[in-house]
Amino acid sequence: IGVVQIVQHGSLDEANRGFVDALKERGYGPDKVEIEQENAQGDQSNLKTIVSRFKAEKPKLICAIATPAAQAAANEIKDIPIVGTAITDYTSAKLVQNDERPGGNVTGVSDFAAMDAQMELAAKLIPQAKHVGLIYCSSEVNSEVQANQMKDYCKKHDLAVEERTVNNVNDIQQVAESLIGKVDYIYVPTDNTLASSIPTLMKITDANKIPVIVGADIMAKDGALAALSVDYYRLGKQTGELAADILDGKVKPETSPIQHQKDYTIVINKQDAEILGLTIPEEIARKANMV
Numbered sequence: 001i002g003v004v005q006i007v008q009h010g011s012l013d014e015a016n017r018g019f020v021d022a023l024k025e026r027g028y029g030p031d032k033v034e035i036e037q038e039n040a041q042g043d044q045s046n047l048k049t050i051v052s053r054f055k056a057e058k059p060k061l062i063c064a065i066a067t068p069a070a071q072a073a074a075n076e077i078k079d080i081p082i083v084g085t086a087i088t089d090y091t092s093a094k095l096v097q098n099d100e101r102p103g104g105n106v107t108g109v110s111d112f113a114a115m116d117a118q119m120e121l122a123a124k125l126i127p128q129a130k131h132v133g134l135i136y137c138s139s140e141v142n143s144e145v146q147a148n149q150m151k152d153y154c155k156k157h158d159l160a161v162e163e164r165t166v167n168n169v170n171d172i173q174q175v176a177e178s179l180i181g182k183v184d185y186i187y188v189p190t191d192n193t194l195a196s197s198i199p200t201l202m203k204i205t206d207a208n209k210i211p212v213i214v215g216a217d218i219m220a221k222d223g224a225l226a227a228l229s230v231d232y233y234r235l236g237k238q239t240g241e242l243a244a245d246i247l248d249g250k251v252k253p254e255t256s257p258i259q260h261q262k263d264y265t266i267v268i269n270k271q272d273a274e275i276l277g278l279t280i281p282e283e284i285a286r287k288a289n290m291v
């Protein structure tokens with residue numbers, strides 16, 4: 001089995017660990033299968049090299065972690081099952097024909113948490129908000145999908161959106177500074193470019209007391225105020241189960257619908273709430289995972 005992950009960061013590492021654990025529980029442990037782990041360190045050309053090697057080695061199955069990794073694998077490899085995990089939207093990323101009937105060699109599990117629920121959490125934490133900032137990387141289709149849903153929600157709820165896109169991590173500081181004094185909070189989706197740069201962003205936002213709401217639990221652990229997110233370890237386990245079903249010959253990718261996680265975890269960063277001088281409503285504190 002070949003595993004290709006776009007970059008090293010908490011959410012993706014957790015999904016990876018869950019994938020390996022579930023396979024082992026299903027009888028595909030180290031005694032039975034060799035799992036080759038590859039990480040592209042966020043580099044597109046590394047992705048190409050890894051995928052070409054997998055193509056030559058012909059593993060029984062490939063697990064692709066995050067959208068760019070799955071796109072690279074799916075572009076090159078058409079005759080080996082590819083199971084995705086931590087992928088926002090398979091159809092927009094052109095990984096499948098549609099979520100119900102993928103139609104090719106790719107299927108998997110999505111990490112998209114309902115945008116309404118994410119925005120309602122933000123509304124409870126920052127009830128007076130009228131202007132919302134949005135930061136993401138313009139070349140990531142996974143972020144674009146989340147950004148579009150976020151903007152739809154804001155339109156319906158009379159919230160003005162200040163949208164900013166970055167090309168790479170070097171743009172983050174400038175973009176964050178451009179939002180000072182203009183927004184009541186900032187939303188950051190599960191964006192692979194921003195994933196490792198939450199601390200950079202927080203330096204500016206904390207100094208200016210701007211709350212940051214994020215799409216993944218790990219980003220709240222990294223310093224952002226709050227997230228409503230899937231549990232990435234469980235997501236990985238679900239992916240491993242699916243992979244085992246494929247290896248067992250029980251299901252085929254082309255007819256195996258994209259799976260979702262239906263229950264979400266709320267993560268609140270206590271220390272950041274303190275920095276911001278924000279009181280967490282009792283109703284949220286009770287069900288949240290306080291980190």
Ligand code: TRP
Binds near residue numbers: 067068087194219
């Ligand atoms: N959903 C992202 C994708 O489709 C990957 C991802 C999952 C992610 N969790 C994250 C990115 C947390 C950044 C931060 O590519």
